[in-house]
Amino acid sequence: MKKITVLGNDITFMDKDEQQFISLTDMLKAKDGDFFISDWLRNRNTVEFLGLWESIYNPNFNYGEFAIIKSRAGLNNYKISVKEWSKKTNAIGLKATAGRYGGTYAHSDIAFEFASWISVEFKLYLIKEFQRLKEEERKTLGWDIKRNLAKINYRIHTDAIKKNLIPEKLNNYQTSIVYASEADVLNMDYLELQQKSGEIKIQTKMET
Numbered sequence: 212m213k214k215i216t217v218l219g220n221d222i223t224f225m226d227k228d229e230q231q232f233i234s235l236t237d238m239l240k241a242k243d244g245d246f247f248i249s250d251w252l253r254n255r256n257t258v259e260f261l262g263l264w265e266s267i268y269n270p271n272f273n274y275g276e277f278a279i280i281k282s283r284a285g286l287n288n289y290k291i292s293v294k295e296w297s298k299k300t301n302a303i304g305l306k307a308t309a310g311r312y313g314g315t316y317a318h319s320d321i322a323f324e325f326a327s328w329i330s331v332e333f334k335l336y337l338i339k340e341f342q343r344l345k346e347e348e349r350k351t352l353g354w355d356i357k358r359n360l361a362k363i364n365y366r367i368h369t370d371a372i373k374k375n376l377i378p379e380k381l382n383n384y385q386t387s388i389v390y391a392s393e394a395d396v397l398n399m400d401y402l403e404l405q406q407k408s409g410e411i412k413i414q415t416k417m418e419t
Contacts, residue, residue: 212312215340217241218333223312224319224341231341232306233322236314238337242329248315249292251328255285260324265302268318273300 214221220241224233235248251257258281265272276299283289293307293315304318317325319341326334 213344215337215344217337217340222337222340223314224322225312225316231319232316233319233337233341234312234314235305235317235322235325238322238325238329238333241333249290251325252293252296253284253290254328255281257324257328258284261296261302261304261321264304264318264320265300269301269303271301276300 212223212225214223216222217238218241220237222234222237224231226232239246239248258277262272262277262281265277266274280291280296280299293305296302297305297307304321306316308314308316323334323338326337
């Protein structure tokens with residue numbers, strides 16, 4: 212579970228099947244007045260949006276049940292819970308969970324729509340904080356990938372040196388010197404390659 216803070220409210224979200232689901236239960240705390248998620252779910256515009264989203268991303272969506280729910284949405288005497296919605300329509304965009312981090316979670320597309328119901332200001336700050344966190348994760352992932360590639364390259368280089376450049380009769384001290392010398396050559400080649408590809412720039416200053 213991860214958290215972001217939006218206008219003083221801690222919002223939990225989780226990754227599931229490479230998708231992000233945001234807690235509507237946490238988001239609801241930012242809405243003025245006494246409201247429930249079912250109040251949003253009974254709205255006809257909400258039902259139409261959810262139906263369209265499911266039709267795009269869910270091949271098992273139950274259109275028959277959806278049509279019944281849509282025909283009754285917005286009526287004063289009609290309410291439906293998240294569990295009922297998911298069960299009747301086989302929806303995948305909304306999830307009601309139990310346990311320590313229990314509550315109602317929605318795919319980020321749907322969560323942003325729910326944020327509009329809370330307030331336009333809240334929606335904008337939610338998107339901003341969510342994008343900021345995703346950017347931080349992207350940078351961290353990029354660093355991890357580079358670090359792992361460096362480890363792999365180092366292992367390949369040392370194995371190649373051991374196999375092709377070190378005579379069997381050298382002692383440990385002599386072997387370490389060969390490793391160090393070859394490592395220097397490899398590092399210089401790597402820096403030269405980066406310079407040519409534009410990945411790094413080495414600036415030199417002439418002393419006068």
